Amino acid sequence: MDYSFTDEQLSIKQNFAHFCQKEIAPRAPLLDRASEEEVQKLIKENIKKLASIGYLGMYHEEEYGGTNVDLISQVIAGEEVAKACASSFLSAGASCGLFGMPLKLFGTPEQKKKYLPGIIAGDLIGAFGLTEPEAGTDAAAIRTTAVKDGNNWILNGSKTFITNGPIADVCLVMAYNDKNAGPGAGVTAFIVEKSAPGFKVGKSFDKCGFRGSPTSEIFLDDCTVPESAVLGEVGRGFIQAMQTLEFGRIGMATVALGIAQACLEEANKYSKERKAFGRPINRYQEISFKLADMMIMIDIARLLIYRAAYARQMHDPEAAVYASCAKLFASESATQIASMAVQVHGGYGYIKEYPVERLYRDAKLGEIGEGTSEIQRVLIARSILAKCAK
Ligand SMILES: Cc1cc2nc3c(=O)[nH]c(=O)nc-3n(C[C@H](O)[C@H](O)[C@H](O)COP(=O)(O)OP(=O)(O)OC[C@H]3O[C@@H](n4cnc5c(N)ncnc54)[C@H](O)[C@@H]3O)c2cc1C
CATH class of the missing domain: 2.40.110.10 (Butyryl-CoA Dehydrogenase, subunit A, domain 2)
Incomplete structure (x- = not known):
C-alpha cells in the first residue's frame, strides 16, 4: 500500500493552499457576518474565484471546461477550500457537485452542453x-x-x-x-x-x-x-439522488476535515502565544494532549476519506459504506475538535474576533447535512448485518 501523493496531487495541494489562504480565507469572517444581500454578492464572487483556479471543473470532463481529475485530488483541493471558508466549500459544492454531478452521470449530451460550461466557469449557480x-x-x-x-x-x-x-x-x-x-x-x-x-x-x-x-x-x-x-x-430521480448523495457524503466529510484542520492550526498557534502562570499554555499537558487528540482524529478522518474516494473511483462495492464511515467519523470528530479548539482559546474562543468561534458553529452541520449521523450508523450497521447473514 502506497500512502504517498503523486507529483500532480502535491502540486494541487500547494496551489490550492496558497490560493485559498490568499483569496478565500480573508473573506470568511466577512461572509459570516454579512447581511443577506451582501452574502449573496460575496459568495457569488467566491464561487467565481474558485472557478478561476479550476476547482469547479475538477469533477467534470474536458469537453465542458473541466479537468476531470481523480477523486483523491478533489478531496485534497476541497480540504484547502473548506479550511479557508467552509461556506464557500458548501455553496461551490452544491453547484458543481450536487447539481453538476447528477448532470454528469445521468444528463443527456444536450443538458450537459447547456449547463455544465456555465457551472464550471462559475457563471451559473446550481442547487x-x-x-x-x-x-x-x-x-x-x-x-x-x-x-x-x-x-x-x-x-x-x-x-x-x-x-x-x-x-x-x-x-x-x-x-x-x-x-x-x-x-x-x-x-x-x-x-x-x-x-x-x-x-x-x-x-x-x-x-x-x-x-x-x-x-x-x-x-x-x-x-x-x-x-x-x-x-x-x-x-429514475430517487436513484439518481441517492447516488449523488454518495458523492455528497465524501464532500461533507471533506468540509468537516477542512474545519477540523483549521481548528487544530488555530489552537496550535494560540496555545504557543498565550501565556498563563508564566508559561505558554501549550506547555501544560492538558492543552498539548488536546492538540495530540485533535491531530489523531484528523488523520483518521483524512485516511477514511481517501479510502472512500479511492473506493468510489475503483467502483468498489463497499464504496457507499466507506463514504458513510468517512462522513460519520469526520463530522463527529470535527464538532469535538472545534469544541477543543474553543476550550484551548478560553474566553477568547467564545468571541467573534477569533476564527474558532465561527468554526465551532460551522462544524455542527456535518452531522446533519447529506444524511444525519444516525442514518449513517443505520447504513453502516445494515451493511455489517448483511455480511453476517451470508
Ligand atoms: C444548512 C443546510 C443545508 C442543506 N442543504 C440541502 C440541499 O442543498 N438540498 C437538500 O435537498 N437538502 C439540504 N439540506 C437538508 C438536509 O439534508 C436535512 O436537514 C437532513 O437530511 C435531515 O433531515 P431533517 O432536517 O428533515 O431531519 P429529520 O429527518 O426530521 O431528522 C430528525 C432527527 O431524527 C433522526 N432520524 C430520522 N429518521 C431516523 C431513523 N430512521 N433512524 C434513526 N434516526 C432517525 C435524524 O437522524 C435526526 O436526528 C440542508 C440542511 C441544512 C441544515
Whole structure:
C-alpha cells in the first residue's frame, strides 16, 4: 500500500493552499457576518474565484471546461477550500457537485452542453432540491408532484433547506410523477431554471453556522418545465439522488476535515502565544494532549476519506459504506475538535474576533447535512448485518 501523493496531487495541494489562504480565507469572517444581500454578492464572487483556479471543473470532463481529475485530488483541493471558508466549500459544492454531478452521470449530451460550461466557469449557480418540510431523512416521503401536460411537466410542492436557493440559476428538483410506482420507479428529477413560471424562492434562513452559504425554501406553484427538463429518464430521480448523495457524503466529510484542520492550526498557534502562570499554555499537558487528540482524529478522518474516494473511483462495492464511515467519523470528530479548539482559546474562543468561534458553529452541520449521523450508523450497521447473514 502506497500512502504517498503523486507529483500532480502535491502540486494541487500547494496551489490550492496558497490560493485559498490568499483569496478565500480573508473573506470568511466577512461572509459570516454579512447581511443577506451582501452574502449573496460575496459568495457569488467566491464561487467565481474558485472557478478561476479550476476547482469547479475538477469533477467534470474536458469537453465542458473541466479537468476531470481523480477523486483523491478533489478531496485534497476541497480540504484547502473548506479550511479557508467552509461556506464557500458548501455553496461551490452544491453547484458543481450536487447539481453538476447528477448532470454528469445521468444528463443527456444536450443538458450537459447547456449547463455544465456555465457551472464550471462559475457563471451559473446550481442547487439540489430533495429535502421537503415533511421529508428529510425519509426522503421517499417527498410530496412534490409532477404531472405531464402535453409537452410540459407541471410541478407542485415545496423544498426546504436548499443550499444556494437564493442565488441559484438552476435547481435539480425531485418529484413524484407516479406515487404508486414508489420511490425506485416513480420519482423523476427535473432541471428547473429560476425563470420557470411558478418557481419561487423563499427568504434565506438565519442559520447558526455556514452563514456565508445562503439556504432557503423553494416553492413550486404550477411550475411549468419542458420535457427536456427531465434529467436522463423519467422515474429514475430517487436513484439518481441517492447516488449523488454518495458523492455528497465524501464532500461533507471533506468540509468537516477542512474545519477540523483549521481548528487544530488555530489552537496550535494560540496555545504557543498565550501565556498563563508564566508559561505558554501549550506547555501544560492538558492543552498539548488536546492538540495530540485533535491531530489523531484528523488523520483518521483524512485516511477514511481517501479510502472512500479511492473506493468510489475503483467502483468498489463497499464504496457507499466507506463514504458513510468517512462522513460519520469526520463530522463527529470535527464538532469535538472545534469544541477543543474553543476550550484551548478560553474566553477568547467564545468571541467573534477569533476564527474558532465561527468554526465551532460551522462544524455542527456535518452531522446533519447529506444524511444525519444516525442514518449513517443505520447504513453502516445494515451493511455489517448483511455480511453476517451470508
Ligand atoms: C444548512 C443546510 C443545508 C442543506 N442543504 C440541502 C440541499 O442543498 N438540498 C437538500 O435537498 N437538502 C439540504 N439540506 C437538508 C438536509 O439534508 C436535512 O436537514 C437532513 O437530511 C435531515 O433531515 P431533517 O432536517 O428533515 O431531519 P429529520 O429527518 O426530521 O431528522 C430528525 C432527527 O431524527 C433522526 N432520524 C430520522 N429518521 C431516523 C431513523 N430512521 N433512524 C434513526 N434516526 C432517525 C435524524 O437522524 C435526526 O436526528 C440542508 C440542511 C441544512 C441544515
